[in-house]
Amino acid sequence: MSSQAELDNSELDRVIRSEYEAGFTTLVESDTLPPGLNEDVIRVISAKKEEPEWMLEWRLEAYRHWQTMQEPNWAHVQYPPVDLNAISYYSAPKSMEDRPKSLDEVDPELLETYKKLGIPLHEQEMLAGVAVDAVFDSVSVATTFKSKLAEAGVIFCSISEAVREHPELVRKYLGSVVPKGDNYFAGLNSAVFTDGSFVYIPKGVRCPMELSTYFRINEANTGQFERTLIVADEGSYVSYLEGCTAPQRDENQLHAAVVELVALPGAEIKYSTVQNWYPGDEDGKGGIYNFVTKRGVAHDHAKISWTQVETGSAITWKYPSVVLRGDHSVGEFYSVALTRHAQQADTGTKMIHLGKNTKSTIVSKGISAGKSSNAYRGLVRMGPRAENARNFTQCDSLLLGDRCGAHTFPYIESKHPSATIEHEATTSKVSDDQLFLCRQRGIDPEKAISMIVNGFCKEVFKELPMEFAVEAGKLLEVSLEGAVG
Amino acid sequence: MLEIRDLHASVAGQPILKGLNLTVKPGEVHAIMGPNGSGKSTLANVLAGRDNYEITGGEALFDGKSLGDLEPEERAQLGLFLAFQYPVEIPGVSNMEFLKAALESVRAAQGKEEWDSVTLLRKAREACKQVDLDAQFLKRGVNEGFSGGEKKRNEIMQMLLMEPKLALLDETDSGLDIDALQTVAKGVNSLRGPERGIVLVTHYQRLLDYIVPDFVHVLSGGKIIKSGGKELALELEQHGYGWLTSGDNGDNGKKDQTA
Numbered sequence: 156m157s158s159q160a161e162l163d164n165s166e167l168d169r170v171i172r173s174e175y176e177a178g179f180t181t182l183v184e185s186d187t188l189p190p191g192l193n194e195d196v197i198r199v200i201s202a203k204k205e206e207p208e209w210m211l212e213w214r215l216e217a218y219r220h221w222q223t224m225q226e227p228n229w230a231h232v233q234y235p236p237v238d239l240n241a242i243s244y245y246s247a248p249k250s251m252e253d254r255p256k257s258l259d260e261v262d263p264e265l266l267e268t269y270k271k272l273g274i275p276l277h278e279q280e281m282l283a284g285v286a287v288d289a290v291f292d293s294v295s296v297a298t299t300f301k302s303k304l305a306e307a308g309v310i311f312c313s314i315s316e317a318v319r320e321h322p323e324l325v326r327k328y329l330g331s332v333v334p335k336g337d338n339y340f341a342g343l344n345s346a347v348f349t350d351g352s353f354v355y356i357p358k359g360v361r362c363p364m365e366l367s368t369y370f371r372i373n374e375a376n377t378g379q380f381e382r383t384l385i386v387a388d389e390g391s392y393v394s395y396l397e398g399c400t401a402p403q404r405d406e407n408q409l410h411a412a413v414v415e416l417v418a419l420p421g422a423e424i425k426y427s428t429v430q431n432w433y434p435g436d437e438d439g440k441g442g443i444y445n446f447v448t449k450r451g452v453a454h455d456h457a458k459i460s461w462t463q464v465e466t467g468s469a470i471t472w473k474y475p476s477v478v479l480r481g482d483h484s485v486g487e488f489y490s491v492a493l494t495r496h497a498q499q500a501d502t503g504t505k506m507i508h509l510g511k512n513t514k515s516t517i518v519s520k521g522i523s524a525g526k527s528s529n530a531y532r533g534l535v536r537m538g539p540r541a542e543n544a545r546n547f548t549q550c551d552s553l554l555l556g557d558r559c560g561a562h563t564f565p566y567i568e569s570k571h572p573s574a575t576i577e578h579e580a581t582t583s584k585v586s587d588d589q590l591f592l593c594r595q596r597g598i599d600p601e602k603a604i605s606m607i608v609n610g611f612c613k614e615v616f617k618e619l620p621m622e623f624a625v626e627a628g629k630l631l632e633v634s635l636e637g638a639v640g
Numbered sequence: 641m642l643e644i645r646d647l648h649a650s651v652a653g654q655p656i657l658k659g660l661n662l663t664v665k666p667g668e669v670h671a672i673m674g675p676n677g678s679g680k681s682t683l684a685n686v687l688a689g690r691d692n693y694e695i696t697g698g699e700a701l702f703d704g705k706s707l708g709d710l711e712p713e714e715r716a717q718l719g720l721f722l723a724f725q726y727p728v729e730i731p732g733v734s735n736m737e738f739l740k741a742a743l744e745s746v747r748a749a750q751g752k753e754e755w756d757s758v759t760l761l762r763k764a765r766e767a768c769k770q771v772d773l774d775a776q777f778l779k780r781g782v783n784e785g786f787s788g789g790e791k792k793r794n795e796i797m798q799m800l801l802m803e804p805k806l807a808l809l810d811e812t813d814s815g816l817d818i819d820a821l822q823t824v825a826k827g828v829n830s831l832r833g834p835e836r837g838i839v840l841v842t843h844y845q846r847l848l849d850y851i852v853p854d855f856v857h858v859l860s861g862g863k864i865i866k867s868g869g870k871e872l873a874l875e876l877e878q879h880g881y882g883w884l885t886s887g888d889n890g891d892n893g894k895k896d897q898t899a
């Protein structure tokens with residue numbers, strides 16, 4: 156037996172076979188629509204959210220267009236067809252019907268859920284300097300620090316509230332980055348989206364706190380259709396983080412999100428994701444289908460930076476992108492995607508350079524274990540006006556074992572001769588030698604592998620807001636944790 | 641502390657060590673010399689427990705415990721340290737982070753007090769100074785982009801901090817210029833003490849000018865064919881390994897084993 160094979164069959168397998176810590180279910184009475192998708196369902200969702208007429212029209216238009224669309228099949232993932240008529244499109248805890256005005260009115264069971272997930276919603280218990288919007292199935296449960304943010308002119312609320320309270324902003328920007336008919340899943344989302352966050356940072360304001368949204372899927376047989384819109388007005392700055400978990404179930408559940416970022420001239424948006432949806436079990440049973448469209452538009456001198464740590468989901472289909480529309484705009488994508496068991500990830504980014512002197516950086520770290528499949532798919536396009544545009548892409552894969560796969564699909568299109576595009580790619584294994592060096596120094600194999608993997612991801616982790624870099628490291632450790640000893 | 645009796649071992653199924661005997665007592669420094677491919681690194685790796693290095697006969701006892709029954713990390717926790725012939729790089733894992741994990745584990749296992757971060761950093765800086773390594777190296781990834789000589793000094797730096805009971809140094813001298821060799825030798829000598837055993841594996845005699853061994857053994861064909869005092873190294877230097885491994889003296893040598 157070769158030493159690598161031996162390593163694959165024992166040590167690594169034990170190390171990557173760990174429990175999913177967020178897999179519990181909250182027992183709350185929910186108001187859940189019967190499964191099925193049609194115009195009436197969309198009317199009910201819109202009515203429940205007390206939306207103005209224009210919003211309903213927008214949804215219906217999206218729905219009618221979506222019915223003409225086909226599910227994409229180009230991604231390097233395989234799954235049985237999702238029966239969209241078998242899932243429910245709206246589910247909310249009954250206690251949320253009266254829209255609690257303050258945390259005191261929120262069902263303690265819901266607050267307990269977030270506390271268990273490490274996200275206490277009482278402001279005094281929270282991480283200082285982080286405001287949270289907590290989304291439970293189809294509704295936002297609470298948004299913290301709203302009044303403190305309002306002092307700075309920052310709007311941070313659920314998208315449902317924004318549709319009611321800030322219709323002028325929502326109408327102007329919703330669908331401006333990801334049009335209703337952009338792609339199959341975005342079209343579906345536009346028709347049935349339920350909740351997500353809305354952020355507006357006024358001109359010249361540096362948002363005084365980190366903003367974050369925590370998505371929790373709880374109810375069975377439901378889909379979650381998150382919609383998030385962030386608008387950073389001229390010269391403003393915001394750092395935003397999203398987290399996600401779901402109960403452990405044998406059925407697959409769909410999370411189809413659309414996130415739109417608008418960075419007006421001179422603005423900067425830093426968007427970080429720590430995605431820990433239930434990944435399914437060792438044999439690939441259960442887990443979330445995470446089909447997500449995330450895109451930002453950067454105007455002159457604006458900067459958009461996506462950082463993602465993806466450890467969950469049965470299937471990840473996600474390409475946070477930046478349209479570098481303005482001259483001197485900057486786009487960044489830093490990604491760690493860990494797949495284990497039978498997880499499949501097809502993730503990457505698109506950097507669309509339209510303006511002059513635009514600059515993008517892509518750093519992607521894929522870690523594959525078990526019999527999982529991990530693909531990086533990235534597009535760099537230099538438009539005809541993109542004089543002196545520059546891109547640097549670094550794409551590294553780390554394999555744990557030899558039953559998993561890593562794939563890289565870089566697409567490069569350059570329509571301007573002065574554009575420079577650099578691409579570096581590596582694939583490596585956690586070597587026996589590295590593991591042996593650690594063990595010879597007294598470090599147990601589990602800790603050693605976690606250390607080596609964390610080291611591999613260091614360039615990405617350093618892009619996360621400090622409070623979350625530690626969390627991300629721990630999450631990776633938990634995901635790699637096994638029953639050694 | 642180290643008692644090797646009639647040790648047979650194979651690498652990836654291929655027999656390499658064929659009846660090796662060696663005893664190291666506390667306070668002693670042993671040098672193991674031999675031509676390339678004679679099995680020196682194999683011996684070091686078998687003792688440290690590398691995957692695929694399998695004991696097929698005889699035994700190796702460390703403080704009375706059979707090494708073959710222990711995981712590599714357990715051997716390390718008992719105080720066995722191997723300075724590698726080819727230290728591997730671990731990108732992104734800082735030397736300091738690595739040392740912290742190693743020392744926490746080993747010191748806890750040995751019932752020694754835990755070093756807080758301030759103490760650890762101070763000790764690590766001292767150890768760097770001893771081997772003439774800039775303290776900046778503590779922040780860099782383990783061996784990441786280090787030159788050959790820096791890697792070797794990094795190994796000795798780790799050894800100084802880990803204070804092993806038994807240190808195995810595999811060709812620590814190779815790739816070092818004369819200044820670096822002296823620095824490294826000084827580091828190793830500073831570890832010499834009545835409680836500690838040191839086994840130097842080397843191809844060349846020159847390291848032994850600076851770390852003077854109590855015993856010299858010649859390894860050939862998977863066995864120790866001759867043992868003696870420090871003067872044996874000089875004789876080897878003059879006559880070459882052929883003096884022992886071929887011709888008349890070969891057979892005598894093989895019979896002349898001292899354990």
Ligand SMILES: Nc1ncnc2c1ncn2[C@@H]1O[C@H](COP(=O)(O)OP(=O)(O)O)[C@@H](O)[C@H]1O
Pocket residue numbers: 651652654656674675676677678679680681682683
């Ligand atoms: N991984 C391995 N697989 C097969 N044979 C090996 C392996 N490592 C070493 N050997 C063989 O074992 C013998 C001893 O090697 P080694 O212990 O490295 O010698 P030395 O350190 O004395 O130069 C050599 O013949 C070498 O080819």
Ligand SMILES: [Mg+2]
Pocket residue numbers: 680681682725810811
């Ligand atoms: Mg060797």
